[in-house]
Amino acid sequence: MTLAVVTLAAGKGSRMKSDLPKVLHKLAGKPMLDHVLTAAQTLGEATQHVVIGHGAEEVRKAFPDAELKWAIQAEQKGTGHAVAQALPDIADDALVLVLYGDVPLIKPTTLSALVDAAQNALALLTVTLDDPTGYGRIVRNDEGAVQAIVEHKDATDAQRQIREVNTGIMALPARFLKVWLPKLSADNAQGEYYLTDVIAMAVSDNVPVTALHPASETEVEGVNDRRQLAALERVFQCQIADELMAQGVALADPSRIDVRGTLKVGRNVSIDVGCVFEGDVELGDDVQVGAYNVIRNSRIGQGVSIETFCHIEEAVVAQACNVGPYARLRPGADLADGARVGNFCEVKKSQIGKGSKVNHLTYIGDATIGEGANIGAGTITCNYDGVNKFRTEIGDGAFIGSNSALVAPVVIGDGATVAAGSTVTKDVGSEELAVARGKQRNIGGWKKPTKD
Structure with a gap:
């Protein structure tokens, strides 16, 4: 029948x-x-x-x-x-x-x-x-x-x-x-x-x-009003929380987790309060998720630590990485083993190489960063000219000084150094030092503005 x-x-x-x-x-x-x-x-x-x-x-x-x-x-x-x-x-x-x-x-x-x-x-x-x-x-x-x-x-x-x-x-x-x-x-x-x-x-x-x-x-139970819908939402989320804990997940508070899709977990996973998982999310073994993170359609590898208040969407994070706090991984962000993306950093459509660090107040977009590179605080890849997007390539072991602007398309070679405060518009060869900033002038007798 x-x-x-x-x-x-x-x-x-x-x-x-x-x-x-x-x-x-x-x-x-x-x-x-x-x-x-x-x-x-x-x-x-x-x-x-x-x-x-x-x-x-x-x-x-x-x-x-x-x-x-x-x-x-x-x-x-x-x-x-x-x-x-x-x-x-x-x-x-x-x-x-x-x-x-x-x-x-x-x-x-x-x-x-x-x-x-x-x-x-x-x-x-x-x-x-x-x-x-x-x-x-x-x-x-x-x-x-x-x-x-x-x-x-x-x-x-x-x-x-x-x-x-x-x-x-x-x-x-x-x-x-x-x-x-x-x-x-x-x-x-x-x-x-x-x-x-x-x-x-x-x-x-x-x-x-x-x-x-x-x-x-x-x-x-049927839904006729907002209160009934909210009540069933909590019932559903509590059921998911029970399933996760049965799989060995440590939830700081089972009443404060929201799964809006599919969440696959490995062994020894820990999730703090206020986290939202949307779409298809996979957490590997020994992943630690701090409080108030939003993770959507992403894969998080073994041993990753995600600090508080991060937003991760359509990203891949390999093993032993550290993300956050207050980091944003946008679609196409791909972190290799041991990479670090720190506080108030944003990564979009970029590959961060093994062991490389993007630690503070930085925007990385449409870029490829090799292994063991260090990106200083306040660095940005200038990837958009108002019409088209261009890529930035940073080689293995490169060091980018703080407050640098890398104007794409541009290539920074292996082991190269960019001096702090530089605006780089031309390729930098391997092991070269690039200094691209205006000459400092100290003006004596200058009067500070005063209120009328």
């Missing part, structure tokens, strides 16, 4: 107080809908259908490369009506799994169990809440079998005492849906076509109804 996953993502989300469609609001750096689709992808060969409405084109554009079948719900007439929009593209012999684009923490293991239970039956996820206000109640008979789901607004006082509630997530054969959905009625308090009404239809047609339960309530 083929699997068709139908994710409902047509809601406006007015309580988010935003023009952005609700399912595109981000949790851990990616849209909530993305989390749901990723969980569904783990189920193997499945066709993914997404029902969109409010902000439909914006939702489409957010997933340009995904293999999705889109269905439009032009009018918001309830969950049953929403699923019906996708049904024409689903084969009669398929199994349908219904998910929600604003329920981002659903786990693949839970979905797999639900699908397994629905081969010739209707399987739904329920959860027991201390406060079930607002949720549809699971009505069971004396033998404990599920009979129906009654929405809160339509429930009697006795039914509102029931604490087991519907999550909305269910799986069932498409052939049943194609019979039951046309029979739905909007004669209820909301004036909508409830998907949950198919439960009573299943009971009436002697189709087995099985209720399963997620491992945690948070798996099935």
